[in-house]
Amino acid sequence: MINVTGLSKRYGTHLAVENVSFDIQKGEVIGFLGPNGAGKSTIMNILTGYLSMTQGSVKIDGFDIMEYPEEAKRRIGYLPEIPPLYIDMKVREYLNFIYDLKKVKFPKKPHIDEILKLVKIDNVQNRLIKNLSKGYRQRVGFAQALIGNPDVLILDEPTVGLDPKQIIEIRNLIARLGKNHTIILSSHILSEIQAVCKRVIIINRGQIVADDTAENLSNKLSSDRSLVARIVCTEKEMLEALQTVKGVNAVTSLGRKEDGSFDFLIEPVAGADIREAVFDRVVSRGRKLLSLSSNSASLEQVFLRLTEATDNDEARRMLGIEEAAAPAVDEATEAKEEEEA
Amino acid sequence: MGAIFKREFKSYFSTPIGYIVLAAFYFFLGLYFSLIYSYGAPDIESAIMAMSTVIVFTLPILTMRLMSEDRRQKVDQALLTAPVGLTSIVMGKFLAALAVFALGFAPTLIFEIIIIAYVSVNVLSYIYAILGMLLLGGTLIAIGMFISSLTESSVISAILTLVINILVLYMSSFASMINIEWIANVINKAAFITAFESFGENIFSVTDIVYFLSIIGVFLFLCVRSLEKRRWS
Numbered sequence: 001m002i003n004v005t006g007l008s009k010r011y012g013t014h015l016a017v018e019n020v021s022f023d024i025q026k027g028e029v030i031g032f033l034g035p036n037g038a039g040k041s042t043i044m045n046i047l048t049g050y051l052s053m054t055q056g057s058v059k060i061d062g063f064d065i066m067e068y069p070e071e072a073k074r075r076i077g078y079l080p081e082i083p084p085l086y087i088d089m090k091v092r093e094y095l096n097f098i099y100d101l102k103k104v105k106f107p108k109k110p111h112i113d114e115i116l117k118l119v120k121i122d123n124v125q126n127r128l129i130k131n132l133s134k135g136y137r138q139r140v141g142f143a144q145a146l147i148g149n150p151d152v153l154i155l156d157e158p159t160v161g162l163d164p165k166q167i168i169e170i171r172n173l174i175a176r177l178g179k180n181h182t183i184i185l186s187s188h189i190l191s192e193i194q195a196v197c198k199r200v201i202i203i204n205r206g207q208i209v210a211d212d213t214a215e216n217l218s219n220k221l222s223s224d225r226s227l228v229a230r231i232v233c234t235e236k237e238m239l240e241a242l243q244t245v246k247g248v249n250a251v252t253s254l255g256r257k258e259d260g261s262f263d264f265l266i267e268p269v270a271g272a273d274i275r276e277a278v279f280d281r282v283v284s285r286g287r288k289l290l291s292l293s294s295n296s297a298s299l300e301q302v303f304l305r306l307t308e309a310t311d312n313d314e315a316r317r318m319l320g321i322e323e324a325a326a327p328a329v330d331e332a333t334e335a336k337e338e339e340e341a
Numbered sequence: 342m343g344a345i346f347k348r349e350f351k352s353y354f355s356t357p358i359g360y361i362v363l364a365a366f367y368f369f370l371g372l373y374f375s376l377i378y379s380y381g382a383p384d385i386e387s388a389i390m391a392m393s394t395v396i397v398f399t400l401p402i403l404t405m406r407l408m409s410e411d412r413r414q415k416v417d418q419a420l421l422t423a424p425v426g427l428t429s430i431v432m433g434k435f436l437a438a439l440a441v442f443a444l445g446f447a448p449t450l451i452f453e454i455i456i457i458a459y460v461s462v463n464v465l466s467y468i469y470a471i472l473g474m475l476l477l478g479g480t481l482i483a484i485g486m487f488i489s490s491l492t493e494s495s496v497i498s499a500i501l502t503l504v505i506n507i508l509v510l511y512m513s514s515f516a517s518m519i520n521i522e523w524i525a526n527v528i529n530k531a532a533f534i535t536a537f538e539s540f541g542e543n544i545f546s547v548t549d550i551v552y553f554l555s556i557i558g559v560f561l562f563l564c565v566r567s568l569e570k571r572r573w574s
């Protein structure tokens with residue numbers, strides 16, 4: 001449905017997006033994840049034809065965005081970071097305008113009624129957009145993207161600035177739309193990506209550092225199976241006791257997190273399952289185990305480790321991606337270095 | 342194009358801008374007409390021609406937000422990612438402003454009818470005057486719209502347009518201050534006001550029509566390029 005090859009975008013001397021390639025199949029819901037300024041919005045703006053690329057190509061349903069912009073744009077609904085609203089218009093009036101602008105063929109009134117209901121703004125349809133709260137404006141922006149029922153939805157941080165209840169509503173809506181749409185969603189809120197997207201593309205400094213399912217990503221990065229235990233005890237005593245458990249490599253105290261107890265990070269030797277042994281040891285010392293949890297990397301930690309890596313090559317190494325997997329990138333980097341020299 | 346035209350036209354009247362501009366037009370049109378009439382001449386063309394000063398000061402208000410506001414509020418993202426060409430966007434906005442401008446001269450129809458009721462006049466000269474006014478207005482709107490597409494601030498856009506309008510419309514007055522003859526001649530030939538005044542003198546001049554239409558064309562084209570350029574910067 002979406003084919004992106006060798007996409008680069010240069011602003012003056014700054015390379016905002018560097019040799020990004022990916023394919024998205026029909027019906028996939030994928031998440032763009034990256035810190036602020038990583039290039040997520042730039043990529044989305046290029047996909048929707050708002051910005052042009054310096055290099056590379058974008059095809060939507062086979063139509064090149066530069067060569068057949070109208071055909072390609074007809075298939076995309078775009079919710080930019082800041083919803084593109086005419087604040088001096090009423091909600092319904094604005095949606096009618098977008099409907100005319102997109103030259104939609106469906107019968108007008110039922111189509112707009114349906115969308116108003118879907119994003120739950122039918123109760124404000126006759127209010128001026130300038131009088132709406134941020135959450136409602138965001139939903140009007142969402143409605144705007146849905147008009148014409150495009151196959152592809154590109155949503156740039158759709159839940160930013162919403163309250164928790166609205167976030168859940170929007171998230172459910174995205175999940176529901178994901179059943180018959182191809183969706184690209186960007187966010188720096190990781191739980192959001194985890195909740196709705198099967199596939200995650202992590203972007204850092206304009207490059208793709210990871211493109212995989214959420215589970216695979218966290219598995220790859222959390223080969224260790226450390227545990228965090230909260231035990232009612234004295235710190236010194238338990239440190240010694242845990243150290244001698246069979247299969248334990250190292251124990252560190254994480255300090256007092258809850259009154260009367262201490263937290264310990266217990267790292268096993270490679271491949272060992274030490275959960276039962278740890279439990280037994282605590283009980284045999286007559287102490288009480290309050291909680292025992294796996295320290296496996298959440299997507300959040302994956303994200304932080306990848307994006308804090310000193311460079312993107314290091315990030316790829318963390319994921320075990322061979323250098324051969326990304327030769328084009330190396331060439332581009334070399335070319336850039338030569339140019340700078 | 343239709344959708345953009347409709348929205349822009351409506352937006353002039355959902356904000357005070359449309360009303361302010363029309364009020365200014367109606368006031369001065371009425372004033373000039375009654376002044377000229379009090380001298381005993383049923384000369385509506387002169388009233389229309391005298392409006393050139395008024396439109397220099399009011400048109401910047403009409404065009405200042407045309408492009409810049411979209412960009413400031415980021416609505417251009419909706420326009421430019423919709424399946425419409427840049428030319429349709431620019432034309433829609435241009436025609437909306439031109440329509441408001443034309444509405445400003447609607448009362449002259451009533452004046453003309455009143456005059457015809459009492460004296461026999463040459464209707465053709467009225468039509469020429471209106472045509473000249475629409476062409477001049479269209480030209481200034483196209484220039485103003487282009488300037489508006491260069492900035493995000495409607496204030497900067499308005500001031501810049503005003504300055505350029507004054508320069509452009511009074512070019513021939515500036516020409517008289519230049520001592521070098523051929524430069525003065527060139528400026529005089531290119532001056533808007535020379536071309537515009539011929540419409541008031543009951544002369545049907547294809548040259549002047551083409552002159553205005555080509556300036557409109559150039560600035561609409563520049564406006565499209567200016568939108569296009571933003572994608573590449």
